[in-house]
Each structure stands twice: as structure tokens, then as C-alpha cells.
Amino acid sequence: MKITLDTVRGTLRSALGHDSFVASFINRVEESEKCRTAAITIHGVLKYNASFAEAYLSCEEDLFCLVMHEVMHPLFGHFIYRSGLLESLAADMVINAAISLLFAQASAGGSLFAKLYEPHGLVGLLRPGSRMYDSRYGTLYNVFYGHSARGDKLSTGEVIQTLKILTPTQQTQAILLLGSHGKEGPMHAERGTSGDVSAPSFPADVLARIAEDLKRAAENPAGRRAGYGDNLHEMFLEVLKSHLSIKKVLLQKFATKQKVDRFKQVVHQPRIGVSPIPIQPSKRDFVLLAAGIPPFHYHNRFTRQGSEDRGLAIYLDVSGSVNQHLPEIIGLLRSLEADLKTIFLFSNKVVEVPFKTLLAGQIQTTYGTDFDCIAEHILERGFDKAVIFTDGYASLNPELQQELKKRRFHTLTVLFGGKTDCPEFAQFGHILQLEDVTN
Numbered sequence: 001m002k003i004t005l006d007t008v009r010g011t012l013r014s015a016l017g018h019d020s021f022v023a024s025f026i027n028r029v030e031e032s033e034k035c036r037t038a039a040i041t042i043h044g045v046l047k048y049n050a051s052f053a054e055a056y057l058s059c060e061e062d063l064f065c066l067v068m069h070e071v072m073h074p075l076f077g078h079f080i081y082r083s084g085l086l087e088s089l090a091a092d093m094v095i096n097a098a099i100s101l102l103f104a105q106a107s108a109g110g111s112l113f114a115k116l117y118e119p120h121g122l123v124g125l126l127r128p129g130s131r132m133y134d135s136r137y138g139t140l141y142n143v144f145y146g147h148s149a150r151g152d153k154l155s156t157g158e159v160i161q162t163l164k165i166l167t168p169t170q171q172t173q174a175i176l177l178l179g180s181h182g183k184e185g186p187m188h189a190e191r192g193t194s195g196d197v198s199a200p201s202f203p204a205d206v207l208a209r210i211a212e213d214l215k216r217a218a219e220n221p222a223g224r225r226a227g228y229g230d231n232l233h234e235m236f237l238e239v240l241k242s243h244l245s246i247k248k249v250l251l252q253k254f255a256t257k258q259k260v261d262r263f264k265q266v267v268h269q270p271r272i273g274v275s276p277i278p279i280q281p282s283k284r285d286f287v288l289l290a291a292g293i294p295p296f297h298y299h300n301r302f303t304r305q306g307s308e309d310r311g312l313a314i315y316l317d318v319s320g321s322v323n324q325h326l327p328e329i330i331g332l333l334r335s336l337e338a339d340l341k342t343i344f345l346f347s348n349k350v351v352e353v354p355f356k357t358l359l360a361g362q363i364q365t366t367y368g369t370d371f372d373c374i375a376e377h378i379l380e381r382g383f384d385k386a387v388i389f390t391d392g393y394a395s396l397n398p399e400l401q402q403e404l405k406k407r408r409f410h411t412l413t414v415l416f417g418g419k420t421d422c423p424e425f426a427q428f429g430h431i432l433q434l435e436d437v438t439n
Contacts, residue, residue, distance in 0.1 A: 003048050004156040005029045008067060013061045014219045015106035021209040022071055037178045040070040042202055056115050065112035068099050074202045075210055076156060077237055086167060088177050090159040092127045097144040098236050102218040116176065122167060123175055132153050140389045144232055155235070209252075211240040250437055251312055254385040254412050258323075259311030263339045269344035311437035312340060313383045316358070317390035319347045325362070325416045327436070329389055334359055350377040369393060370426050375400035378409065385410045389434075390426060391417035395423035404428060 001007075004423045005028065012023035021145040039050040057063055061223035062326045100110025113127040124130035125137055132141040140162055143154055154162065187430045202210070218236060255263050272282060281289075288295050291409065316329065321414055331353075335344070340355040348367040350373050379400070384407070394417050405427065425431070 001053055001059070001065065001141075003029055003046070003063065005065065005147070007060070008046060011063050014060070015064055015103065021213050022067075025206065025210070026067070034234055034374075036176070038066055039179050040067075046070075059108070059111070061106065061108035062115070065096075065099055065107045065110060065179065068103065068107070068420065069095055071210060072098065073179060073209060075214070083173065086163045087160050089122070089125065090163055091156055092177055093159060094143070094156050094235075096126050097128075097232055101145070101232055102236055104219060106217075107366045119213050123364075123396040126175075140166070164244070215240045221248050224233075239438060250412060250432075251387060254312060254387050254410070255310035256313055256383055256385045257310055257314050258381060258383050260309055260419065261311040261339055261341045263310050263336075264311055279384060313344065313378070313381070314340070315344045315346050315350070315377075315385040315386060315388045315390075316434075317347075317369065317388075317394075318345045318363050318365040319391075319394075320365070320367040321369070321393060322391050322417060327389070328415065329336070330358060332434075332437070344374075344377065346373055346377075349373050369394035372400055373402055379403060379407070385406070387412045387414070388420070389416070391415065391424040392419035394424070 005026070008026055008029055009023040012026070013020050013306065016022060025044045025048050026040065029046045029048070031050045032047040032330050033048045033049065035047050035052075037052050038046065040046050050065075057066065069092075073091065076091070076095065095115045096110060101114065104110075107289045107393045110128045112433050114129060116131075117123040117127040117420075119127065119130040120132065121133065122137070124132050124135070125259075128145055130141060130145075132138045140159070192201055215237070218233070257381070268402075271326050281295075285295050298438070314333070316333075318326070331341075337355065337359065342352050343355050345353055345358070345364060347368075348368040348370055349366060353362070353364065369390075371390075374388065375396060386409075388411055390413065393411075401424065409428055411429045412424050413431045414437055415422060415431060416435055422431050
């Protein structure tokens with residue numbers, strides 16, 4: 001199978017959604033004989049071995065298995081382990097099971113792993129459908145692929161320790177493992193002339209976006225076969241939760257054109273390209289064809305991915321009742337230092353201050369609270385979206401509420417201090433607790 005950027009992105013978007021971040025993160029595909037299988041660099045370059053691809057990749061499901069395997073290594077944090085054979089095998093076992101069971105349709109139940117490995121012995125741990133019932137590895141295999149009781153889940157570290165107990169040193173042998181497992185392992189990282197290295201990890205914001213992609217697309221196998229894969233699904237969600245943050249996941253949806261910071265947002269821009277081949281003809285082309293006039297050149301529609309600077313209208317409650325929570329909130333917002341220029345502080349009035357001023361602890365407040373000042377400010381500035389941090393103890397004039405509704409305004413309201421609802425803003429979007437956005 002010939003791997004191209006189009007086939008990789010098409011496969012990922014089909015499985016993870018058209019707006020998949022993972023698909024856009026991979027920006028180049030290269031053949032490389034230095035890779036025994038494949039690897040993804042921290043800059044989004046997918047490198048693969050052409051001979052391996054020709055031998056084992058025959059469909060999109062196989063390609064999905066390969067790419068997702070490489071994406072999941074940094075997501076699971078597997079590069080913290082020593083790169084010996086059993087450590088690498090344990091990491092691959094966890095990942096292959098997650099792909100086979102939680103992305104069963106997109107991976108055809110782990111089709112690539114079934115081609116690569118025999119269904120018995122040590123390598124049987126790396127694939128679905130192995131015959132491990134009379135094997136020393138049967139119980140371990142059952143935790144991932146069989147019907148297991150709640151509480152049987154094992155972390156990667158625990159799988160490593162279990163393998164060290166079950167596998168005599170003299171019985172270990174060379175095993176073809178996918179991707180990169182560190183330079184001491186069977187798949188040492190490739191270093192090119194630019195110093196680009198197969199990723200031991202991705203930046204935190206990239207991992208957060210990947211986690212959001214996979215959380216949305218993962219299937220719960222318990223919905224199909226009660227008791228099968230429950231613990232793997234729990235473990236997978238815990239791993240994703242460790243990467244999800246307010247920085248790029250929740251706030252991305254509330255970026256607004258009406259305020260320009262340095263908050264990058266991926267956009268898909270429609271374009272028209274001229275070609276003698278009708279790939280995605282325009283309406284004009286269809287009209288000509290209907291009239292019996294074949295166009296000399298077709299005006300094909302396509303979208304080009306890019307990014308643009310947008311802003312976040314964040315309103316932070318600084319009334320007297322929230323003082324005790326401000327250190328925690330400011331600590332949370334500190335991760336946006338590179339993205340935000342200003343932030344709106346509100347009590348009985350709204351004050352726009354440089355974001356660095358907030359981080360320095362310089363706060364202007366009237367100590368009272370009302371939501372009217374927020375609504376008036378939003379209407380004045382013409383914001384279509386905003387994020388509001390508040391304890392929720394304030395009122396909003398019904399006329400201002402109706403005006404916001406007419407403007408089709410959307411908000412994310414983050415509550416702290418114990419209140420669980422905020423009816424004033426509930427009709428405009430999600431109401432979350434502070435702990436929900438700090439995990």
C-alpha cells in the first residue's frame with residue numbers, strides 16, 4: 001500500500017471526524033529505510049518503511065492501526081520506561097488492545113496486529129484473537145481481551161512487572177515491534193540531518209488536542225459485549241483525562257474574531273482550483289454540463305487548512321466573595337500566558353487589563369457583583385462567544401438576557417465556590433465546575 005499524506009488524512013478523518021486534529025497534525029509523509037516500520041516526529045512528519053508497508057498494509061484499517069499506534073505511545077507516556085524488550089512489548093500490548101477494542105470498526109478489530117503476530121506465545125499478547133487459554137500468559141491476556149471483573153485493570157508498569165515474572169530471560173527473542181521504542185530498543189529512534197527525532201513525547205498542547213480527538217471517537221466495547229474491555233476503556237479514559245486541559249481543548253470552541261490575541265485556531269478555507277478533471281465540480285460546471293456544454297476546465301472546490309489568530313473574551317469574577325479561589329484560577333489561566341494579551345475582570349463593572357497584570361496579582365475590583373456589566377460589555381464589543389469564571393452569585397437583567405439571546409451569543413460558564421448552577425447563563429451554553437476543567 002502506498003502511503004501518502006492524502007491517504008493518511010483521509011483514513012484519520014473517516015475514523016475520528018472531519019475536523020480531526022490528529023489528521024491535521026500529520027503534515028508530511030516520507031519513505032525512510034532507516035525506519036523498520038514507522039515513526040511520527042514531534043513536528044508531525046510520518047516516516048515509514050516502504051517494504052514494511054508493501055508487506056503488511058493492504059487497506060485503510062491497517063494504516064489506521066499503524067498511525068494510531070504511533071500516536072498513542074506519547075499519549076500513554078510510555079517513553080518513561082526503560083527500552084528493553086519486555087518494557088517495549090508491554091507498551092505495545094496495551095496500545096494494540098486499545099486500538100483493537102476501542103476503535104474496533106476503524107481498525108477492523110486490529111487487523112494489522114493479527115497479520116504481524118502469531119496467535120500464541122509471547123507475541124500472542126500483541127494481537128486480538130490469540131489462543132492463550134493454556135498459556136502462562138492467559139490470565140494477563142484475559143485482562144485486556146477477555147471477560148474480566150471490574151478492578152482487574154493493569155497499568156503499563158504493572159504489565160511490565162507481570163511479564164518479568166512470567167518470562168524467563170532465556171526465552172526472550174527478537175520481536176518486530178511497531179514504531180520507535182528508544183535507541184536501546186528494537187526500534188531505535190531515527191535522527192535526521194535536521195536533528196528531528198521520532199517523538200519520545202509531543203508538546204502538552206498537542207497531547208491535549210489528540211486526547212480530545214480520541215475521547216470523542218473511542219467506542220465503549222461494553223456496549224457490544226457486557227464485561228469485555230470494560231477495564232481497558234476505564235484505563236484509556238484515565239489516560240486521556242491526564243492530558244485534557246482548558247488550554248486548548250475547551251477554550252478552542254470559544255475563540256472569537258471580535259477579539260484578537262495570539263490564540264491560534266485551525267480553519268478550513270474554501271478554495272477553487274482549475275483542472276481538466278472533474279474532481280469536485282462547482283455549481284457553474286454542473287450548469288454547463290446540464291446545458292450540454294462540457295467545460296474546458298473544471299472549477300473544482302477544495303478546502304485548504306490554515307490557522308489564524310483569534311481571541312478569547314474571558315471574564316473573571318473578582319468580587320470580594322471569590323478572593324480565596326483566585327490563586328487556583330490564576331494558576332489555571334497561567335498556561336494561557338503565551339496566547340492571551342488581555343483579560344476582563346468584573347465585579348460591578350468590567351475592566352480590561354493586560355494578562356500579565358493579572359498574573360502579577362494586580363486586581364481591580366468594586367467588591368460587589370452583577371452580570372449586567374458583563375452583558376452590557378459583550379453587547380458593546382459585539383462578542384459572539386465568551387468564557388466566564390464566576391461563583392455564580394449575581395443577577396442578570398431579563399432585558400439584557402433577551403438581547404444576548406437575539407445576538408445568538410454562546411458562553412462557557414465555569415463555576416467555583418460550591419454553586420452548581422447558573423440559570424442566568426445556562427441558556428447560552430455549558431455550565432461546568434472548576435474541577436471539571438482543571439483535570
